[in-house]
Amino acid sequence: MSYEQFDRWRHTALTTQPDVTVVIPAYNEQHRIVPTIASIAAHMAASGRTWELIVADDGSTDGTPVAVAALGWANLRVVTSGRNEGKGAAVRRGLGVANGRAVLFADADCSTPIDELDPMLERLEAGADIVIGSRMADGAETAHKSAARHLFSDALRLVVSATLRVGVRDTQCGFKLFDREVAHALADSLTIDGFSFDLEVLHLARRWGLTVAEHPVAWFDAPGSTVDPTRESIRFVRDIARIRWRGLTGVHPRSMPEGRVAAQPAGDLEPMRLAVVTPVPPSMTTLNEYGAHLVAALASKPEVGELIVLHDDLPAGSDRPEREEQVRPVAAWRFGSWTNVVRIARALRRERPDAVLFNLQFATFGNGRVAAALGLLAPAVARWMGIPTVVLLHNLVDTVDLRQAGYARNGLLVRMYTLIGRSLTRVVLAADRVAVTIPAYVDILRDRYGASNVYLAPHGVFETANHDVSIPDGPRQILTFGKFGTYKRVDTVIEAYRLVLAAGFSDVELVIAGSDAATTPGYLESVERANDDLPGLRFTGYVDEDDVESVFRSASMVVFPYTTTTGSSGPLHQAGSYGRAAVLPAIGDLLELIRDEGFTAEEFDVDDSMSMAGAITRLLEDDGHRDQIAAQNAAAASALPLTDIVDWHLSHLAALSTTP
């Protein structure tokens, strides 16, 4: 019976809130984590509880996230930053996306057997906020613990007891159980990235007046630890000082942050009437496709009772977005208009949604500076009207090369627009909360703008990831995809393609899929005319949503001829979704995005056709290398479906809409 339960669990996604989320932080655990997952899965299947598993990868370099994602289980998620930040950061990431009523974090080596969970759950249900596994409590058992490890842990315990009041005997056991609301509050408040995050957990629990129960556990030392005791000891002492300092200076909240209403069972909440301000196809405005997927993902959630899509006026004669059971499209603003803030305010006053989500980048409301800037006042106005407001902001002026992106042509204008852009950023930050897609953006908004209402919500992928990295027979297609003419220019990729042909590759084609950017009409047509002699070069024009998959699946790799970025790259996520290798420019925040989200790519120097040709050639010459990149991207894509990201937005929106 249990095997059937396990089999059903791994093949069928949960539709209700799970009883338990198990979070396993992992750094280079490919050798140890699979048996641990098996042990946990067996126990949970037999327990009859509904549960989900989250592996919080900490930038492993041994393929751990790929190996785990390759299991393909319906209720297993891999969350990763792509960087080795520390165990605390990984646990924090896992706790933040946990859906279970109770959230367990358990080490990847299964040093504490999973059956210790059952009595700990009983104590949680009896009223504890946190139940920690303890190797020091009466009744605990330890085995195979080396003398050096004994000495190490005893010394740390002495240091902790002398410097930090946490009220428990064993702070470091990697088996702790949280009430979900507490887990989310901790995810929002913890600051220590390394191993001493446990101390910060207990320090905050004491500060917030939470009930912490110690439960004696069995503990078995498992060989293969990736911890460096010397380095961690130094960090440990340093982190204790940080924790004390953050307590004194008010960085740590004095009381537990409230408002993660999703902490309540989803079924207990009234469905929301949610408005989304976004462009949607057939509008050609940037973010239109993202907007369509965002709307679909939101509409699929039981927390959303009605979704009012406040979209831009569509081209004359185009099909209107269809009204569905709970999705009501309303043309509420016009691209390029100076009065969008008034139009949106009127629509919001008429609709009175419980909350509103803006899907924005800086040019969403117009190419003209005035129209774009005035439109960005809309979130602040919405909040002023008393409507809980979240902005999903896809780019920051601080990271955009305004010259390359075509917004300014000389230094004076660059400085002026940067100043204006920063002022507008402050205006956008007047929303209740602002979500950004890259960790570096969170840092910028917190450090440069002093913002405290920012959260990270990765871009997410639209499609179900396809792990098949095989490429079709016939000429190998080199694909580039997007809206071209500004900072995405195909001249370099065409030049690189000529170099590839000159190097003797005859079985290749270059496919340029997409259309002109709104500010550069006629660009692709002129490029096509200038290169009509080039064999194997093909322009597809605008790719309809239904054809996107076949365009990507026909390619052997996807090249991104960007000279700067203005935020996350939708095509990069699509390349991952369709199991395709990527060739990317070495641009700071783009590479950061890749690493943060677990993607990888063959890199080239920006705007350098020779370097780009070299990167393409490396993938053409080595199928194994190409497939390796494609497989990692597919795994990264499967870890970040937009439907999961949307849960994160909804938890913030729900929290705002129920906070008096």
Added chain:
Amino acid sequence: MSITTPLSPTLDAVTPNAVRAPRRFDTHNARAVGHLLAQQDTGRSGQLVLDGSDVVFADRDAVGMLVATGLGRADGLRIEHPSLALQITLELLGHELAPMERAA
């Protein structure tokens, strides 16, 4: 602090002559299990028998020992009463149990 959780393999009382794998079957006791299996009287069948009903965790070293001992060979090693944890571990590590073993 003493340990009361059974960690060592024992000769099994339920399945005659079978070696009973420990509850936590890992690198610390895999060799001991292998040693007991090597001493097992296989009788006419020539097949070694391991009782896996207690196993709640088996690491790669334990599975490696089982594979080296002859898991999957007709006259190699038979696992009686594999626990769900052992079944899933073997499956995830690419070692299918024979249908009869799974059914057991």
